[in-house]
Amino acid sequence: MAKIHNLGFPRIGAKRELKHLLESFWTGEINETRFIEQSNALWLNNLQQQAVLDYVPVGDFSFYDHVLDTSFLFGNLPQRIKDHGVSELDKYFLFARGKAGQDLCCENAAGEMTKWFDTNYHYIVPELDKNTAFSLHPERLLQRIKIARSQGYEVKPVLVGPLTYLYLSRSTDNTPVLDKLPDLLTQYSLLLTNLAAAGIEWVQLDEPVLATNISSEWSMAFRYAYQRLSDTPVKILLANYFGKLNENLSLVAELPVDGIHVDGIKGETEAQYLADHIQAPQVLSVGVINGRNIWKQDLRKVLKQLQPLQEKLENRLWLAPTCSLLHVPVDVTSEDRLPAGLNNKLSFAVQKINELEILRDGLNRGEAAVAEALAESDEIAGLAGTALAQNPLLDNDNPQLKRRLPFEKRYAAQQASLKLPLLPTTTIGSFPQTQDIRQVRAQYRRGDLSEGQYKAFIEAQIRLCIEQQVDLGLDVLVHGEAERNDMVEYFGEHLDGIAVSRFGWVQSYGSRCVKPPIIHADITRPGPMTVEWIAYAQSLTEKPVKGMLTGPVTIINWSFVRDDIPRADVAYQLAEGLKDEITALEKAGIKIVQVDEAALREGLPLREEEKGAYLQWAVNAFKLATSSVKGDTQIHTHMCYSEFSDIIDAIANMDADVVTIETARSHLTLLDAFKSTAYPNAIGPGVYDIHSPACPAKETISNLIETLLDILPVEKLWINPDCGLKTRQWSEVLPALSNMVSATALLRQKLTQTA
Numbered sequence: 001m002a003k004i005h006n007l008g009f010p011r012i013g014a015k016r017e018l019k020h021l022l023e024s025f026w027t028g029e030i031n032e033t034r035f036i037e038q039s040n041a042l043w044l045n046n047l048q049q050q051a052v053l054d055y056v057p058v059g060d061f062s063f064y065d066h067v068l069d070t071s072f073l074f075g076n077l078p079q080r081i082k083d084h085g086v087s088e089l090d091k092y093f094l095f096a097r098g099k100a101g102q103d104l105c106c107e108n109a110a111g112e113m114t115k116w117f118d119t120n121y122h123y124i125v126p127e128l129d130k131n132t133a134f135s136l137h138p139e140r141l142l143q144r145i146k147i148a149r150s151q152g153y154e155v156k157p158v159l160v161g162p163l164t165y166l167y168l169s170r171s172t173d174n175t176p177v178l179d180k181l182p183d184l185l186t187q188y189s190l191l192l193t194n195l196a197a198a199g200i201e202w203v204q205l206d207e208p209v210l211a212t213n214i215s216s217e218w219s220m221a222f223r224y225a226y227q228r229l230s231d232t233p234v235k236i237l238l239a240n241y242f243g244k245l246n247e248n249l250s251l252v253a254e255l256p257v258d259g260i261h262v263d264g265i266k267g268e269t270e271a272q273y274l275a276d277h278i279q280a281p282q283v284l285s286v287g288v289i290n291g292r293n294i295w296k297q298d299l300r301k302v303l304k305q306l307q308p309l310q311e312k313l314e315n316r317l318w319l320a321p322t323c324s325l326l327h328v329p330v331d332v333t334s335e336d337r338l339p340a341g342l343n344n345k346l347s348f349a350v351q352k353i354n355e356l357e358i359l360r361d362g363l364n365r366g367e368a369a370v371a372e373a374l375a376e377s378d379e380i381a382g383l384a385g386t387a388l389a390q391n392p393l394l395d396n397d398n399p400q401l402k403r404r405l406p407f408e409k410r411y412a413a414q415q416a417s418l419k420l421p422l423l424p425t426t427t428i429g430s431f432p433q434t435q436d437i438r439q440v441r442a443q444y445r446r447g448d449l450s451e452g453q454y455k456a457f458i459e460a461q462i463r464l465c466i467e468q469q470v471d472l473g474l475d476v477l478v479h480g481e482a483e484r485n486d487m488v489e490y491f492g493e494h495l496d497g498i499a500v501s502r503f504g505w506v507q508s509y510g511s512r513c514v515k516p517p518i519i520h521a522d523i524t525r526p527g528p529m530t531v532e533w534i535a536y537a538q539s540l541t542e543k544p545v546k547g548m549l550t551g552p553v554t555i556i557n558w559s560f561v562r563d564d565i566p567r568a569d570v571a572y573q574l575a576e577g578l579k580d581e582i583t584a585l586e587k588a589g590i591k592i593v594q595v596d597e598a599a600l601r602e603g604l605p606l607r608e609e610e611k612g613a614y615l616q617w618a619v620n621a622f623k624l625a626t627s628s629v630k631g632d633t634q635i636h637t638h639m640c641y642s643e644f645s646d647i648i649d650a651i652a653n654m655d656a657d658v659v660t661i662e663t664a665r666s667h668l669t670l671l672d673a674f675k676s677t678a679y680p681n682a683i684g685p686g687v688y689d690i691h692s693p694a695c696p697a698k699e700t701i702s703n704l705i706e707t708l709l710d711i712l713p714v715e716k717l718w719i720n721p722d723c724g725l726k727t728r729q730w731s732e733v734l735p736a737l738s739n740m741v742s743a744t745a746l747l748r749q750k751l752t753q754t755a
Contacts, residue, residue, distance in 0.1 A: 002310055002317045002363045004053050004356040005285070007204065007239060007261070008060035008158055008324025009046045010349050012507050014331050017042050022063070022511040032089055039063065043144070047153060049331075049350050052357045055156035055202060058144050060324060063089075064096045064510045067123035067168060068111070070160045071095070074187050075135035078127050078172075080109050096124055096510060098692030110692045112170060113509060115602050117208055117242050119292070119327055120558055122509035126169040128180055134187045138194055145198050157195055158324075161207035161238070162188050162225055163218065168209075178221055185228050192232035202259070204237045205229075208323075210252060211243035211263075212606045219251050230256040237261060237285060241323035243606045245270055259283030263322045265290055268305065275309050284313055287322030288359065289352045294328055294504075294518070294560045296347045297355055299370075299377040303362045310363050319359055325349040329504040329515075337502045342520060344379075348504070401623040403655055405631040407681050411657060411716075413632040418544055418591060422751060423705070423719050423744050424475040426684070428638050428660060429548045429594060430487070430724035431465050431480035432733060441485060458483045459536055466540045468734065473741045476592060477545045479537035481726065485515075487550045487596065488558040492517025494529040495577055498559070509691075512727065517559045519570060525577035528584050535588040546636065547585040547593040549578055552621040557599035571621035578625040586633055594636035595626055597654070601639060601647055615650040622654050636660065640723050648677045660684035662722040671711060683712060686722030687743075688736060693728075695736045702743040714751065719744045 012018045018039065025035040043061040050056045062069050071077065072092060081095045093099070098110030112125040141157065148155045162184050166177045195203055209218075229236060235258035244267040245252055252260055253274060260278065264271045264286035271286045278284055286309065288302050310317050331350040335343055347355060358377075362370045403410065444454040465480030484490040492498040498517045505513040530547060538545040552574035556567055582593050600618060605611050626635045637656040644651065644661070651659060663671050663685040671685055687704050688696035708717060719740060725733050 001315050002306075002319055002360050003055070003315070004319045004360045005055040005156060006050055006053055006057050006325065006353065006356075007206070007241070007287075007291070007320055008057055008066075008326050009050060010326055010328065010330050010507065011042075011046070011061050012330070012505060012513055013042050013045070014329075014334060014503060016505050016513050018063075019511040019513055026093070026511075032087065035089075040147075044147070044151070047148060047151070050353055051153070052353060054154060054318075056148065056153045057158040057204070058148050058155050059141055059158040060326070061144070063092065065122075065124050067116075067126065067160060067165070068092065068096055070165055071124070071126045073137055073141065073159075073191070074184065075137055076126055076128070076132060078111070084109075098689070098694040109694070110689065113691065117211070118602055118604060118606055119242075120506075120508055120514070120599065120602060121326060123168065126165065128166075128169050128171050128175060128177055129173040130175045132175075132180055132183075134180075134184050136187045136190050136194075138191055142194065142198055145195070145200065149199060155200060156202045156204055156237070157200060158204045158206065159191075161205035161209075162229075163222055164207050164209040167214075167218070178217065181221055181225060185225055188229060189232050192229065192234045192236075196233040200234055202235045202237055204239050204261070206239045206241075208240060208242050210240040210245055210248045213608050214248065219248070222251060222255065226255045226257055235259065237283065239285070241287060241291070243267075246607065249273060253277045257282070259285055259318070261285035261287065261318075261320060263287045264305075265322055271309065275312050281316065283316045283318055284309070285318035285320050287320050289319075289321040289347075289355050290563075291321035291323040291325050291352070292327050293563060294332075294346050294348060295563050296345055296351070296377065299355060299358055299362070300367075300374050302359060303367065303374075306359065306363060317363075319356055319363075321352055321356070325352060327506060328352070329501065329506055331503075334503045335501050338499050338518070339520070342499060342518070344376075345520075346518070398620075401620055401627050403627050403629075403631070407655065407657065410631045410634075411682065414591075414634045414657065417632045418476075418634065420475055420544075422714060422748055423717055425719045425741055425744050426474060426476035426546070426660075427469075427478055427720055427737070428722075428724045429478050429481060429546070429596070430484070430726035431468075431478070431482075432728055432730050433482070433726045434730075437461060437482050441483075458533065462533060462537050463540060466537055466545075468730075470541060470543065472734070472737050473745070474737070475543065477537070477541060477543050478548060479533055479545060481548060481724075483533055487598075487724075488555050489515050489517055491529060491550050491555060492559065494525075494527075495523050495574075496526055497521040497523040497573075514558065517555075519556070519559050519561045519565075521562075523570065523573040523577060525580055529581055531581070531584045531588050534585060534590055538588075538590060544591050547582070547590045549581060549593065549595045551595045551597040551600075551637065552578060552625055553603060553618045554597050554599040557603040568617035568621075571617055572624065575621045575624040579628055582626065582629060586629060591632070592634045592636060593626075593629070594638065595622065595656075596638045597622055598638055598640045600651075601644065604647060611646070615647060619650050619653050622656075626656070634658065638723075645672065648679065652677070652680060656681065658682040658684060658718055660686065660718065660720050662686050671708075682716040682718060684718030684720045685712075687719055687740060688721055690721045690723050690725055690728060690736075693732055695732060696739060698739040698743045701740050702746060705743060705747050709747075 021038050024030045047056055081091050094109055095111050113122045116123045145155050169177050171177055237259040238257045239261035241263055249270055262270050274284050329348045332346045332348040358370045358373045440457050443449045461482035462479045469477045489500055492500045498519050500517050504515050508514050534547045552571045555574055556570055561570055585593055605614055634657045636658045638660045640662045685708055687701050
């Protein structure tokens with residue numbers, strides 16, 4: 001009899017309940033006791049929505065981040081966090097997001113944040129050094145297990161595996177992270193023993209690092225680690241996801257674990273291989289429901305693929321999503337804004353659990369038992385739509401992809417036109433999204449405000465934003481994006497072929513949630529999307545105002561794209577629409593246009609052999625969108641929270657005039673790639689971390705800029721924050737930017753004196 005389980009469920013709640021709890025706790029509206037009580041109620045509701053599973057996951061629910069939870073579980077806290085005399089929960093959030101002290105401009109204590117493999121989810125990077133000593137703190141996990149078991153659930157704890165945890169860690173003193181493996185395994189062994197004592201039979205250890213090209217050293221570490229853990233009194237389900245195992249397949253098949261989970265959609269042949277090679281009583285868990293996209297599966301087709309596996313494995317066959325459902329929204333039944341018929345084609349987390357139930361019943365009881373559900377699946381299988389027959393982006397010599405002038409000549413023309421000083425200061429784009437702004441947007445959407453009233457309000461917000469930037473002394477201004485709910489969702493609302501859900505929220509990090517648009521048809525631009533607002537902002541000042549667009553690859557990577565359309569074709573369609581928008585901005589007198597590709601690195605395949613094809617169409621899509629501009633029109637792009645070393649050549653090939661990147665939170669480590677390859681164009685490394693409420697001191701920014709001057713040519717260096725400011729308060733933004741501008745002015749003066 002096949003069984004069904006889940007690798008993880010969305011934490012945030014169908015209406016972002018966790019977000020509101022977190023923000024209420026951070027602002028002091030609720031105390032720690034109330035926060036714990038209400039978040040536990042949300043977690044229990046998550047369990048109820050998975051009640052049909054044979055095993056429900058415990059350990060997947062997190063207040064902020066599951067990797068951060070693992071650091072606390074094993075006592076791996078930096079000394080700066082340990083030294084704070086606050087509660088464990090306050091230490092947890094201090095590590096996650098930093099905290100301002102008595103002095104508004106205190107230092108930031110937050111941990112580095114970066115992307116979880118090739119997703120838009122951000123995790124807090126564990127920190128290690130030669131003195132790191134792990135210790136076990138399982139109380140919260142054991143308490144949740146006890147509560148879940150008391151309510152009748154068969155529980156399967158879900159943990160980040162020891163090798164993936166170390167692989168994602170950062171050594172602060174160059175101590176090899178694998179040196180810490182024996183000590184960490186001691187604590188894992190102790191934890192697994194404690195879980196067995198609590199009545200646990202199965203424990204899921206997530207090792208998605210196996211979907212990457214690991215070295216022989218790491219392969220040996222896997223053998224060593226799981227041999228040690230095989231002595232513990234629980235059954236271990238080793239879970240790989242986000243891609244195929246490829247050369248790691250034989251390694252996994254040989255590990256002494258009790259079960260193996262693989263992606264049965266990307267790695268169907270790998271599931272077949274493991275079914276032939278695992279030994280009784282080992283279990284094979286097959287990810288048959290896509291945990292990263294929202295389209296319903298063709299359940300009849302999946303059943304036919306599973307039947308040979310069931311005949312071979314019988315009750316040793318488990319069914320699951322490909323990965324945690326953290327990456328999809330909670331429930332599609334609340335949607336009431338989508339185009340007619342689209343709802344019936346979609347499957348959010350709750351619906352994916354239902355799909356698993358149908359597959360289990362179809363295997364165990366026969367297709368006749370689920371005939372009605374299969375008939376419905378037949379109706380949605382094979383989505384209707386057309387894509388472009390040819391994709392000119394694949395031709396790198398296409399003249400559409402080349403700027404009219406080489407960078408040095410362009411940049412000289414731009415500087416002559418813009419008349420910017422050394423070390424130009426700017427921001428990434430967005431300014432605080434206040435409660436008033438969100439409320440007015442909601443009123444306008446409901447029809448409670450006229451178009452004229454809404455326009456007058458947004459213009460007032462733009463005027464305020466421009467005035468504040470002029471007062472601060474910034475050199476290149478932005479309009480603040482008061483009209484935008486999200487940098488991708490906004491464009492989804494203004495392009496045909498893209499739908500925007502009402503409650504399709506997905507966690508990006510902590511309390512930050514996004515609502516990925518749904519690309520369901522061919523994409524066209526029916527008219528201007530940003531020109532009115534940008535042109536109005538430019539009319540208020542003589543300083544240049546940047547036009548702000550989201551790039552084609554970021555729109556794709558932060559959307560749910562139809563499964564049957566090649567992503568390169570979607571990128572081409574988006575690029576054509578954005579090219580038309582840039583032309584319209586130029587005609588409106590805009591001299592600088594920023595085309596954000598924040599998610600370029602995020603979409604990079606985990607396997608080396610697959611990266612080249614992706615980067616080719618991704619870079620060419622950006623170039624198609626931007627290459628028709630005049631030589632004196634300056635093109636900016638922004639990238640955030642990513643490792644850049646393996647895509648630096650691709651970034652250079654994008655040929656943006658200025659690229660702004662995150663560097664402050666990662667202590668300039670992300671700048672190494674740009675330094676080592678002598679990046680040819682202009683660059684704006686972020687000089688302070690906007691994701692923390694801590695305000696950077698002027699001296700700190702000044703020291704950071706001086707460090708940057710030792711690395712990068714001064715004539716190509718821009719000064720800016722790490723990312724957009726929409727999640728911050730004006731009371732945080734103004735002093736931080738003031739310190740940034742003041743620090744830059746002092747360094748300009750120093751450079752002038754020494755020239």
